[in-house]
Amino acid sequence: MHTTDINAPSLTLGIETSCDETGIALYHSEKGLLAHSLYSQVKLHAEYGGVVPELASRDHVRKILPLVRETLDKAQTQPSDITGIAYTRGPGLMGALLSGAAVARSLAFAWQLPAVGVHHMEGHLLAPMLEDTQPEFPFICLLVSGGHSMIIRVDGIGRYRLLGDTLDDAAGEAFDKTAKMLGLGYPGGPEVSKRALQGVSDRYKFPRPMVDRPGLDMSFSGLKTYTLNTWLKAKDENDATEQTQADICRAFEMAVADTLRIKCKRALEQEGLNRLVVSGGVSANREIREQLTALMDKRRGEVFFPRLEFCTDNGAMIAYAGSKRLAAGQSDDLNFACQPRWDLESLTPIDDSVV
Known part of the structure; x- marks a missing residue:
């Protein structure tokens, strides 16, 4: 060696x-x-x-x-x-x-x-260690990408304990599949987020999967199906407009972000920590950043994100x-x-x- x-x-x-x-x-x-x-x-x-x-x-x-x-x-x-x-x-x-x-x-x-x-x-x-302000160990990490949605306790480099994982579709995968179902472009995640900016936040109320049961595991497959059924219903009612599409994207994005916020809050409380790191491709999402920043502001804790390009x-x-x-x-x-x-x-x- x-x-x-x-x-x-x-x-x-x-x-x-x-x-x-x-x-x-x-x-x-x-x-x-x-x-x-x-x-x-x-x-x-x-x-x-x-x-x-x-x-x-x-x-x-x-x-x-x-x-x-x-x-x-x-x-x-x-x-x-x-x-x-x-x-x-x-x-x-x-x-x-x-x-x-x-x-x-x-x-x-x-x-x-x-x-x-x-x-x-x-x-x-x-x-996030590439930034001028770096998180100190230990911390909770929400790692959300196209293939992974994990909540991890980090006590040092190589000292990782998996607290929660996705049971099926990861958050990023759910974003991409939702975009495909709605006929949006590729890559799907950014397209959903772009459409969500024009969406009305209170038109649809989507479920927050697995937040009504204990534990930190996640599942976004059912939310994806709920989104598809909402879009198919809009088509049946001749309401498959760009605005409806945007409203569905908004409801989907808010549901994912809110679910991640609830799970992170639960992990922080479980581990007795008040420092959160959010990374992976989905951490660039505006709604997710806003909800998790608000969570840590309310807790008077610290939250760290990599810059968007990282x-x-x-x-x-x-x-x-x-x-x-x-x-x-x-x-x-x-x-x-x-x-x-x-x-x-x-x-x-x-x-x-x-x-």
Whole structure:
């Protein structure tokens, strides 16, 4: 295993390719984030209404090295300045993960550097650490993305305890499926939120799933079905107008945000904490941010969000998380393996002196 002096300055190259965005970043242990670049495949997949794994993998292969060169140029640095490489090992699409991992391992071998695979959700969870004001441990993290909706107690890097999980559709997945049912564009989540801005908030009252029972698990499949039935009824009544569509989007968005607020409040009370971190792609949603900010203001607690550009997949969060694990002496062998499914609680804790 490669070992490093945790007190020596380091420069980590981060490579994120878990799904349909190629993210590259350079993170310096003392100077912070030096540069980052992101290429989105939204236009590539738009005509299919969703991500096509084979196309995603091929596009990552085409884009990774040009983006690495672009990021190095932005930071005005050279490969010889890099001290380690971090890449997304999982979870995600296997082909996409392998694309990034193979390039990362090849660069590490060519440049004689240590490389470490990073858990994609740990990257999201730690994304607020890239900001000037960082949350202190311990805290509750609401991690909401296209594939995950989790409530986690975080006592340090690698010290995670899953308190609540989604039983079916994640919040982001429910947003995307709702958009498809309503005939909106791709990607669906932002389209629902955009339409919701024109919606009347009190026309429809959608259910808040699983808030009437104990526990912190979540389920958004039933809410998705309720939304579809409301839209089909509007069609039957010849009321499938743009305004009705906007009103339904508003009711759906408010129901998701309110459900997440109730679950977060319950988690904070259960764990005796008053510090909340919200991350993942869905954390960019305006209604969710407003409701959770209001919750923590009322509790006189603290809430932390990553900046909007770091809510969705990005190389900066991988570079940051990887830099901490490299500083702790962790690195991968040449015989690397990706993990499309990976338990967050199985990660190795990092000594507090590295953080």
